[in-house]
Amino acid sequence: MEWIVPFAALLPLMLVVLVVAIGRRSAVDHRVHRLAAIERKLDLIMAHLGIHEPEPDVPxxxxxxxxxxxxxxxxxxxxxxxxxxxxxxxxxxxxxxxxxxxx
Known part of the structure; x- marks a missing residue:
């Protein structure tokens, strides 16, 4: 029974940390999806204008x-x-x- 008091005190802190971590991951996921959408749009614009990505200089x-x-x-x-x-x-x-x- 002695362990219940420290556990009860730490539980709200652990929940706050969990909520913050989930929020940050959600923000990163949102940025990744947004960047992918921007890249798709840029690819469409380049294709429409007939612009091709230059070949890299390779040895x-x-x-x-x-x-x-x-x-x-x-x-x-x-x-x-x-x-x-x-x-x-x-x-x-x-x-x-x-x-x-x-x-």
């Missing part, structure tokens, strides 16, 4: 690895050549693969 080794079917090695080469992060390199190599019909 020759990246293209060679991609043409050989070694996507992971192509990403590593891209990172070494440009200093890009993993996500940026992966996105660039995948874009290049789609543009070349290698996807």
């Amino acid at each position: 020759g080794m990246v293209l060679q690895e991609l043409l050989a079917g070694r996507k992971i090695q192509a990403i590593k080469e891209y990172r070494e050549a440009t200093g890009a992060g993993l996500k940026e390199a992966k996105d660039a190599v995948e874009l290049l693969a789609r543009q070349r019909g290698l996807g």
